[in-house]
Amino acid sequence: MLRATLKSLLARKLRLILSGLAVVLGVMFVSGSFVVTDTLDRTFDAIFADAFAATDVSVSAKPRVEVARMEGEQVAAPLPAATVDRIRTMAGVRSATGRVDADGARVIGGDGKVVTSSGPPRLGENWTGTDATMELRGGRGPQADDEIAVNATTAKLAGLRLGDRVGVLTLAPKKQFTLVGIWGYTGNRDSVGGAQEVAFTTPVAQRLMVGQAGAFTSVTVQAADGVTPDALRDRVAAALGDGYQVKTGRQLADESASSIKEGLKFFNRILLGFAGVALFVGIFLILNTFSIIVAQRTRELALLRAMGASRRQVIGSVLIEAVMIGLIASILGLAAGVGVGAALAGLFGRFADMTLAAIGVPLSAVLSAFTVGLLVTVVAAVLPALRASRIAPVAAMHQVSIPDRPLTRISVFGGVVLSAGAAMLGTGLFVSTSAPVTLWLILGGVLVSFIGVALLTPLLSRPVISVLGRIFAWSVPGRLGRLNSGRNPRRTAITAAALMVGIALVTGVTVVMDSAKSSLRAEAATVLKAQIMISGDQSGSRPPTYDQSVLQKITAIGGVRAAAGLWNDVASVDGKRQYVAGTTDLSRLAQAYGTTATALADDQIAVSRSTATDEHWPTGQRVTIQNSRGDPHTYTVTRIFADDTLPGSIILPGSRLADFGITQPVVGFVRLDDGVAVSSVLPQVKQLLADSPEVSATDAATFVDGQAAQFDQIITMIQILLGLAILIAVLGVVNTLALSVLERTRELGLLRAVGLGRAQTMRMITVEAVVISVFGALLGVAVGAGMGSAVARALRDDGITTIVLPWGRMGTYLVLAALVGVIAAVVPAIRAARLNVLGAIAHD
Incomplete structure (x- = not known):
């Protein structure tokens, strides 16, 4: 029976190719997703291991607000210089170097546009000299306050040469510097993980990247001879107490890589989800193929039954054919998946300017390829196999095909399933009052209805x-x-x-x-109601910003009724992480937005009605808010505004804007007097934004x-x-x-x-x-x-x-x-x- 099955399979090569191709494509998608994520995982492991190779122990202050990667930018709490001096005198410490290392240094290229990033950070640092992995490729480190050095990746992307005057955006508006140095890394690398880096003198870096003179973001500590990094970490942590994060270089490398890997897992799940859809569609193809094949082989299978083959052997014959197709398709799909994974990883590497780890084939890719490939083909072949086993031996004498079965049973079943799905949808749309229950009822109803329609097809x-x-x-x-x-x-x-x-x-x-x-x-x-908007396209974790002084100049333009900016931050509100907004003058923002409101005092906030309802905040409620910078502050809810009548759900006064993680406005609203044409004002606003190239002014x-x-x-x-x-x-x-x-x-x-x-x-x-x-x-x-x-x-x-x-x-x-x-x-x-x-x- 096995020989007969193999001969039948080889005699119908077209059938083999067409049946297997769907599985090959699906398996390719699945295995390719594992190959690309494995390659990128190992790439980031190597990147961060190299980045922290020269670090025995790192000390940083606990951030004011813990921010998840998908929520925005984590703002480091400042470390005073006295802490660096204290660590330097501890037993077992060979050296302690204060570091400024923060995201948000955006270089303006020779074309006048900000060099964007689609993932890697744009770091602003203090120049502390080269180390074992860092090498100057030209020039020197910055020594004067108007000098900078950049890594080779930044220089290439911005088209910079030594001696150029370079505009840089930081916590402060655009400032001009002279480029005096370009550096790279060992192994002929232009960057670490595609990061763009700008190095200032230490005082300038502290002022522009930390926002506080004499403060650092971390301390890099080297252990004395005979002291292990783990022992030094424990010693420093015990001496500093709570409020500090003390970690070894190995810990930092692992945690940094783990954070990136969480994002890659999400990417992998998306790819696997679409691969699942492709394989689900492939089941239809294989099911149809085997159904047609069984119909075509009616006489052949009947002859086998007449010669003594049992129903079990006939089922086995069809399933063996399915296993063979699944096995071959899995091998080819895995090979194609490795190629696709390598291509995607290479594309990612070129896009992010990273040196990739060698392409490998993880065990997960191999196991998923064969599990998925075999499972899909065998499951799809089960019904045709059972149908083949019911062929009577007498069919060999008088028929060459199997008559189509009545549709009554499948139609009734499909109607029942569709009715169940419709009932779930109706309950979710018109009966349920709980938001989570409603969503699940509707999603479940959609899926069940989908299956019902497929059965009724x-x-x-x-x-x-x-x-x-x-x-x-x-x-x-x-x-x-x-x-x-x-x-x-x-x-x-x-x-x-x-x-x-x-x-x-x-x-x-x-x-x-x-x-x-x-x-x-x-x-x-x-x-x-604003006729002119100021905004930019966000390409990373940090939104584009502009110089807030522009707002005053816009207000002075003839025909402008009001101009206001909006600041955003992730804050801890009564211990709960939430987004908050801020503005210099709420009354001006309200006027630009088309409503009215009075200005907020230093200890007052305005909240939306939905937020007040959800949090049970009446007017007069006291709320404690910790922004990304500064100390916690307690406010009084003095205004509850209707949803959508003002931007944001919690609005802080202008006196607290310095505590925001991003200290410049991210959006601007300009409202004109009645009868004033946008075309007469918009060019003047654009001209005022010339030194804020991250944003542009457009009509609403x-x-x-x-x-x-x-x-x-x-x-x-x-x-x-x-x-x-x-x-x-x-x-x-x-x-x-x-x-x-x-x-x-x-x-x-x-x-x-x-x-x-x-x-x-x-x-x-x-x-x-x-x-x-x-x-x-x-x-x-x-x-x-x-x-x-x-x-x-x-x-x-x-x-x-x-x-x-x-x-x-x-x-x-x-x-x-x-x-x-x-x-x-x-x-x-x-x-x-x-x-x-x-x-x-x-x-x-």
């Missing part, structure tokens, strides 16, 4: 395909193609469902994103469009990542048609014999493919629109107030589906047209 296929096919029924090939696409509802449904999955997800995401864009524009039109409509464009970027990313699932679905159409052509060889020969030409044969196959593809896309668009609308409805409390159906995009998906059908039909149609008529008629 065979029932829907005949009437829908009959209607779609009438578009092509004006000719004989068109009528035949229409009839062929509807002759086997299960097969058509499974093929269409594979395409439906990808298009439904893309459509659903598009509905949510377009609804969010529309809601954003509607809200902006209602609440945003352009600003809102820029914010909304971020949703389009998400849609594009989703479309790219789901492209693999749609590609597999296309292969499913190709696979179904190719195997269908083999199955209908004699029929095609008879059609050719009675006068159907080659071109007509190709047109018939193409019509069949187009109808199936458009049917799948139509289902996907309908299901996706429903899913997206339900999710958007669930997010109404998060700002999505209107539901928008992207009719243009949905129409595009249908047109593209028809094009996909044409492309998918090329090979099967050519194969059908080239059939030898006499040989096809004689085919059994």
